[in-house]
Amino acid sequence: MRLAIDAMGGDHAPEAIVEGTIRAAQTFPDLHFVLIGDREKLEPLVGQQSKIEILHTTEKIEGTDAPVQAVRRKKQASMVLAVQEVREGRCEAAISAGNTGALMASGLFGVGRIKGIDRPALAPTLPTIHENKGFLFLDVGANAETKPENMLQYATMGSIYAEKVLHRSNPRIGLLNIGEEPGKGNELTKKAYQLLSEAPINFIGNVEPRELLQGPADVIVADGFSGNLVLKSIEGTAMSLIGLLKETLGGSLYTKVLTGLMYGKLKGIKQRMDYSAYGGALLFGLSAPIIKVHGAAKSDAVFTAIKQAKAVVEEHVVEIIGETINDSQHTWLNSKA
C-alpha cells in the first residue's frame, strides 16, 4: 500500500510529519510513502529510507489562504499534489495537516464525492473520559449549512466506519441535540431525528453535549455548524481548565513540589483529552480516503493518522459507504427524502 503524505502542512511541518512517517514505515512492512514537499528540507530529515520517496515541490497552501482560490491557483502545492497522487492511482490515501478547507477543496476537485453523497463531512474521533474508546463526531464543520438528508448520510457513513475501523459491533448512533426527548430541538434536528429513526442503523436517539465525554454513543451526528461549536467548546474548556489547574498548582513553593509529583498525571489527562491522539479526521464522503491531521499534530498524531489510513484502505470503508448509500438510495433513502 502506498500513501501520499503532505510534508509541508501543519504547525510542526516538516519535522513532525517526517518523523511520524519514518516510524510508520518501520512499523508496517507493507506501507510505502510518497512524501511531498521541498526536497532540500526533506532529504536530511528522511535520511536512508527505502520505503519513502520524495516528490519535490516548493509551493504550499498557508493556513490563512482562502481554500478554494488557493487550491485553484497553487496547482503545485504539496497538499494538491498529495491528492493528485491518489487521483492518478499512484497512492491509495492522502494525509495532510494543512488548511482544512483547502484539503476539502483539493479532495472535491481532485477525487470528487462518492456517488449519492451530497456533502462530505469532517469527522474526527473524540476521546471519552472513562474508556479509551472514543467516538466518531461528524460533521464538525465541513458544511455550515446542512439539510436533514445530509445528516442521514453522515449517520450511514459513521456507522460503517465505527463498525469497520473502530470495531464496534452494531454501533450506537446518537443525534446531537438540546434535549433527550424525541420532540426536542430545532426544525433541523427534529427532521433529522425522524430520518435517523427510520434508517437501518442502531439509532439511540438524541444526545445532549453534557453527556458526550461519558461516551453515550459510538457515532454522534450533527450539522456542521453545531458540531464545530461543540468541538471547539470541548477543546476550549479542557485547555482552559488544565491551564488554570497548572497555574493554581504552581502558585507557591509548597504547591510547586506537589506540581512536580502531579505533572505526569496531568499530562496523561491532557493527552486523553487531546483528540489528535485518536488520529486524523477523515473527510467522509470523498471517493478516496483523504485524512486531515490536526494542525498542531506532532509525530505521534501523524503516525496514528497513517495507521488509520491503512485501516480505512484495508477495510474498504470508502467502497462500502458507496455501496450502502447507493443501495439505500434505491430502498429506504429515497422513499424518505
Added chain:
Amino acid sequence: MRLAIDAMGGDHAPEAIVEGTIRAAQTFPDLHFVLIGDREKLEPLVGQQSKIEILHTTEKIEGTDAPVQAVRRKKQASMVLAVQEVREGRCEAAISAGNTGALMASGLFGVGRIKGIDRPALAPTLPTIHENKGFLFLDVGANAETKPENMLQYATMGSIYAEKVLHRSNPRIGLLNIGEEPGKGNELTKKAYQLLSEAPINFIGNVEPRELLQGPADVIVADGFSGNLVLKSIEGTAMSLIGLLKETLGGSLYTKVLTGLMYGKLKGIKQRMDYSAYGGALLFGLSAPIIKVHGAAKSDAVFTAIKQAKAVVEEHVVEIIGETINDSQHTWLNSKA
C-alpha cells in the same frame, strides 16, 4: 423592595431556598420576601423572620412537566403564584429554581413581554478563567428557532444589563460563531453579524467557543439552539474533567495523601467553573424581572440571585430595555429589519 420566591422549585427545595432567603433578609435591610410553598414545611425552616411572609400552596410544577400545559393546569403552583405576585404589583421581582420552560411560560402568561421584544431569552452569567468577571450569555435555550432580528434584541438587552448590573463601561458584545472573520458562519450568524455591526452597541465581532472562558467579551449573543449546545458542552467538559482528575488523583494511597492536600484547590476551581455562583439567569425580555436559578442551586446561589434581582430592580434594567428597544424601533432597528 419585595421579592417573590418560589420555595418549592429545584433539587434542594425548600431548604436551600429558605436558607438563601434568610441570609438575604439579614444582609439587605430594605428587602422583604414572599416565600411561596407549603406552609407546614416552610414555617419550621423560616422560624422568626419579620421580613419573610409565607404564601401557602401545596401545588407545584415538576421538572418533568410539559411547561405550557403545566402552567395552564396548575394555577396554584408555587412558581405561577410567584409570578402572580409580580403581576399584581405586590412584588417587584420573582425568583424560581424550578422548571425553566414553565417559568418562561409563567412569565409570558403572567407579566408578558416588553413591547418591541419578540422573544425573551434565557441569560446566565458564565465564569471566565482569569478574572472573576464572567460574561452574559444569551440566548441559551429559551428559543430553539431564532431570527437575526431576535439576536439584535438580545445584543441590545445584554448591553444594557452588562452596563447597569455588571458595571462594565462600553460593554463588548460578541457573536458566537464558528470562525472569527466577518464572512464566517451559517446564514443566521452572517445576517446577525450584519445587524450587530450596524447597531449602536460596542460590537467586537465573532467569537469562537474555544475563546469563551478567556473572557473575550462582556456579552455573547447566540441563537438559543447554539447557545444551549455550547453551555452544556462547557458544563459537561468541566465536570467530566474535574471528575477524571479526582479519580486519577485518588487512585493510590500515595496520591490519596496528595488529594487531601489538593482538595481545597480543586474545589476552588470547581466553584469558579460553576456558573450558579454567578447568580441566576434573567429571563430577558419579560416586562418584569423574573430570574431562573439553576436547578441544582444551593443557598449561596439563591442568595446571589436575590442580590441580582435587587440590582435589576434598582437599576431599572427592564424599564431601560423597554425604552431603548422602543426608541431603537423608531430610529435604527426598524430601518434595518
